Every structure is written in C-alpha cells, then in structure tokens.
Amino acid sequence: MANKPGFMLWELLRSLFKKPATELYPYVRTPPIHKIRGRLIFYPAKCIGCKICMRDCPSGAIEIKKISEKQFEADIDLSKCIYCAQCVESCPKQALAASEDFELAALNRKKLIDVTIGEAPVAAPQNTNPPQATNPPAA
Numbered sequence: 001m002a003n004k005p006g007f008m009l010w011e012l013l014r015s016l017f018k019k020p021a022t023e024l025y026p027y028v029r030t031p032p033i034h035k036i037r038g039r040l041i042f043y044p045a046k047c048i049g050c051k052i053c054m055r056d057c058p059s060g061a062i063e064i065k066k067i068s069e070k071q072f073e074a075d076i077d078l079s080k081c082i083y084c085a086q087c088v089e090s091c092p093k094q095a096l097a098a099s100e101d102f103e104l105a106a107l108n109r110k111k112l113i114d115v116t117i118g119e120a121p122v123a124a125p126q127n128t129n130p131p132q133a134t135n136p137p138a139a
Helices: 007-017 051-055 085-089
Strands: 040-042 061-068 071-077 097-098 113-117
Touching: 007 085, 051 061, 051 085, 085 097
Parallel strands: none
Antiparallel strands: 040 097, 061 071, 071 113
16 A cells, blocks of 8 residues: 555645644653652661662662661662662662652763762752743644
C-alpha cells in the first residue's frame, strides 16, 4: 500500500487533523506515577549501621559512615544509583526510602551526591520547580 501514488499525501492530510502523540514535557507536567522509585531518602535516626544496604546495592552507590556512637551518615551517589530500591527493601529498620523525585539531571556529577547528616540531605534537588514558559514551542 505504501507504493501507491498519493499515499504520502493522504498520510500527510490525515495527520494534520490528529492530536499530537507527544507531550510538551517541560511546559506541561503530568503527575508522577504512584510508587515510582526516585531519589533515595536516608533517615539517620533509624539507621543502626548494619550496612546491609551497602552490601545489597548492585551499583555500589551507598556508603554508610559512622559519625559517633549510634550515629551514622549516608553518602548516596545518585550518578551510580540504578534506582532499583534493593537497599530500601533490604534495610531492616526502614532507614531508606525511595521518593517520587525523578528529575535528577545535573551538569556536574558532584551535585548528584547526597550526603545525609541529621534529618535532611545536604545536597538539595537541582530545581524541582523550573520556571513556567509562557509560550511553549510549537509541536
């Protein structure tokens, strides 16, 4: 059917009146899928320093360090993480969790390392709310 004359013209005219199949992603955001595995969250108050998460991580993205007696910090290298959540599943005290934050692009690899001391990650997400464009590009 593709070798008939005028087939391309027919396809062109037919597609002119269809809704686009793509989304204008940075300008029109859809809500994330429920239970998506994104940025890892470390809860140091729950950590007992067993380092099971380090041993189970297939990419070696987690390093647990002892700060003082019964106090630990986690260095999570998001450039190595494959977001499989194996560390979350294996932690006996639920000291790790997977958030729904999936927009983790950065130009500098050092910005993808989360060092968690206390209750909040030291390296904050890059830019979770980018500026809204007034005129999205034509599709």
